[in-house]
Amino acid sequence: MKEILSGNEAIARGAYEAGCLVACAYPGTPSTEILENTIKYKEIDSSWAPNEKVALEVAIGASFGGGRALCTMKHVGVNVAADPLFTLSYTGVRGGLVLVAADDPEMHSSQNEQDSRNYARFAKVPMLEPSDSRECKEFTRLGFELSEQYDSPVMLRSSTRISHGKSLVELGQRVTDLPLPKLEKNPSKLVMLPGNARVRHPLVEQNLINLSKAAASLPFNRLELRDTSIGIITAGICYQYVREVLPNASTLKLGMVYPLPHDLIREFAAKVDTLYVIEELDPFIEDQVKAMGIPVIGKEIISLCGELTPGRLRTAFGLPQTAAAPAEKMPGRPPNMCPGCPHRGVFYALKQLRAYVTGDIGCYTLGFMPPLSAMDTCVCMGASIGMATGVTKVVAAEEKKKVVAVIGDSTFLHTGINGLMDMVYNNSPATVIILDNSITAMTGRQDNPASGFTLMDNPTHAVNIPLLCKAVGVKHIRIVNPLDLEETKRVIAEEMEHPEPSVIITNKPCVLIKREDVFQKGPVYAVDEERCTGCRACLKIGCPAIEWRAAGDGSRRGKASIDPLLCTGCDVCRQLCKFDVIGSKP
Numbered sequence: 001m002k003e004i005l006s007g008n009e010a011i012a013r014g015a016y017e018a019g020c021l022v023a024c025a026y027p028g029t030p031s032t033e034i035l036e037n038t039i040k041y042k043e044i045d046s047s048w049a050p051n052e053k054v055a056l057e058v059a060i061g062a063s064f065g066g067g068r069a070l071c072t073m074k075h076v077g078v079n080v081a082a083d084p085l086f087t088l089s090y091t092g093v094r095g096g097l098v099l100v101a102a103d104d105p106e107m108h109s110s111q112n113e114q115d116s117r118n119y120a121r122f123a124k125v126p127m128l129e130p131s132d133s134r135e136c137k138e139f140t141r142l143g144f145e146l147s148e149q150y151d152s153p154v155m156l157r158s159s160t161r162i163s164h165g166k167s168l169v170e171l172g173q174r175v176t177d178l179p180l181p182k183l184e185k186n187p188s189k190l191v192m193l194p195g196n197a198r199v200r201h202p203l204v205e206q207n208l209i210n211l212s213k214a215a216a217s218l219p220f221n222r223l224e225l226r227d228t229s230i231g232i233i234t235a236g237i238c239y240q241y242v243r244e245v246l247p248n249a250s251t252l253k254l255g256m257v258y259p260l261p262h263d264l265i266r267e268f269a270a271k272v273d274t275l276y277v278i279e280e281l282d283p284f285i286e287d288q289v290k291a292m293g294i295p296v297i298g299k300e301i302i303s304l305c306g307e308l309t310p311g312r313l314r315t316a317f318g319l320p321q322t323a324a325a326p327a328e329k330m331p332g333r334p335p336n337m338c339p340g341c342p343h344r345g346v347f348y349a350l351k352q353l354r355a356y357v358t359g360d361i362g363c364y365t366l367g368f369m370p371p372l373s374a375m376d377t378c379v380c381m382g383a384s385i386g387m388a389t390g391v392t393k394v395v396a397a398e399e400k401k402k403v404v405a406v407i408g409d410s411t412f413l414h415t416g417i418n419g420l421m422d423m424v425y426n427n428s429p430a431t432v433i434i435l436d437n438s439i440t441a442m443t444g445r446q447d448n449p450a451s452g453f454t455l456m457d458n459p460t461h462a463v464n465i466p467l468l469c470k471a472v473g474v475k476h477i478r479i480v481n482p483l484d485l486e487e488t489k490r491v492i493a494e495e496m497e498h499p500e501p502s503v504i505i506t507n508k509p510c511v512l513i514k515r516e517d518v519f520q521k522g523p524v525y526a527v528d529e530e531r532c533t534g535c536r537a538c539l540k541i542g543c544p545a546i547e548w549r550a551a552g553d554g555s556r557r558g559k560a561s562i563d564p565l566l567c568t569g570c571d572v573c574r575q576l577c578k579f580d581v582i583g584s585k586p
């Protein structure tokens with residue numbers, strides 16, 4: 001049977017067919033839907049972990065127990081999981097282990113565009129790179145076999161286009177003849193103390209040499225000879241662009257991007273007049289081909305930054321662009337918090353208080369955008385609290401009070417809690433605001449250890465965030481309703497004054513939360529346009545439900561209006577209106 005699947009759906013299917021027993025992840029675009037699809041297969045135990053390091057450790061445990069395990073994350077997640085990963089290559093596996101790293105060239109939804117292929121080389125782990133959904137499924141399935149055959153975790157690199165693009169996939173059966181998992185002690189292989197690790201390291205190096213030699217005959221790499229005046233080494237989505245733009249060029253399509261098939265590369269280079277490497281981001285293949293003493297053109301014509309597109313490839317080869325569809329005039333649509341988002345009021349208050357806000361990653365990062373413009377830093381998940389401590393270490397006493405860290409519930413449990421421990425341990429005077437909207441909203445409303453539900457939607461214990469803060473030693477803990485502007489501002493101002501660490505926790509759920517009993521839309525609000533003075537105070541919170549209707553006479557004058565389809569009745573705009581002309585519609 002054939003089905004049109006996205007790359008992420010196909011990876012989930014590949015894991016199912018491979019007999020995978022455990023899938024564990026922390027959400028992150030573009031990888032999130034893989035686990036949202038493994039839950040379709042009841043044979044796979046699928047779960048969200050609080051962060052990528054834990055997700056990989058769960059997968060490692062399952063593998064050491066003898067079962068096949070899948071672990072998925074976005075590219076920056078590999079930074080978090082790097083510690084176990086770099087030693088997992090030494091221990092090797094029992095049940096096959098596939099780690100998916102989904103890259104995001106062009107940063108459609110990421111803070112950087114690091115190239116995960118470097119991790120494969122750095123951690124000494126083989127890496128496969130599919131170029132469509134069919135290969136996503138096949139390579140995932142084969143990845144488990146390769147992992148067991150070479151006693152190593154196998155990384156599978158995807159990218160936004162591969163994960164989210166759709167193509168035809170032939171579905172297969174799930175393997176049923178795998179040995180049943182059972183405990184087996186093997187400390188010299190699995191306990192990485194120096195004495196054992198010294199024995200394992202040369203085996204890892206030898207493994208990679210063996211794999212590189214075997215690579216020519218592995219099903220992943222394919223030599224396709226056409227016109228031999230141009231030869232292109234490529235992989236992943238770039239292969240599709242090369243086939244579209246340069247259909248006559250010969251290609252060496254790499255499905256395994258680490259270790260490289262050196263013999264195959266030499267054979268291909270000898271057969272073509274001019275050799276190119278076409279790859280997104282880093283010159284990963286190019287540098288290794290050059291190190292083999294083979295002249296090759298790569299980053300001279302393809303940018304190190306951003307995504308490759310067929311259009312950019314045409315430009316690189318001096319080819320004319322195909323007739324593009326006439327550019328439609330689309331209205332700008334800058335990212336914005338949803339109408340009724342409980343984060344909005346907090347940033348309004350922080351702006352008024354002129355706080356120095358160390359930010360974090362989540363929907364609330366949009367507090368950076370005008371008109372709220374109330375975020376001063378954002379580096380990586382969990383960084384806000386440690387950074388707030390750092391800032392307070394250097395600035396003058398009066399300025400220390402202004403430092404406030406903001407962090408979401410999922411991010412706090414991901415890696416923020418460690419920063420809070422440090423803050424208490426080292427007695428930083430900063431204030432932390434935990435924006436608890438009861439969900440991991442930014443990546444599509446996934447549950448987390450504080451939401452009370454598992455990935456399979458089973459009710460479970462919900463971490464009590466105030467108690468957790470208390471347990472690490474925070475003495476000043478306040479809960480606020482972020483939809484009450486006055487209370488929010490007052491509580492933040494009071495806590496900023498404390499010379500000790502303090503935590504404020506907001507208590508309103510995300511408006512898009514899946515569970516209707518948690519969020520109920522209030523009565524819709526409206527502006528009494530007759531009485532509206534056009535003062536624009538209500539525009540200061542940047543709610544998409546509030547529109548500005550210009551007077552139409554070329555002046556700045558106009559009136560506010562509320563779109564009833566977008567309004568959730570959060571009441572925040574009513575509190576801003578000094579003329580009392582906003583209220584719920586009768």
Ligand SMILES: Cc1ncc(C[n+]2csc(CCOP(=O)(O)OP(=O)(O)O)c2C)c(N)n1
Pocket residue numbers: 026027028029052074076077080110111361362363364381407408409410411412435437439440441442443510
């Ligand atoms: C290391 C890492 N993993 C995953 C992500 C993707 N990601 C960005 S924000 C976020 C979670 C946001 O949830 P929360 O902190 O609860 O804030 P909300 O969006 O709900 O406001 C995730 C998973 C990332 N940027 N970095």
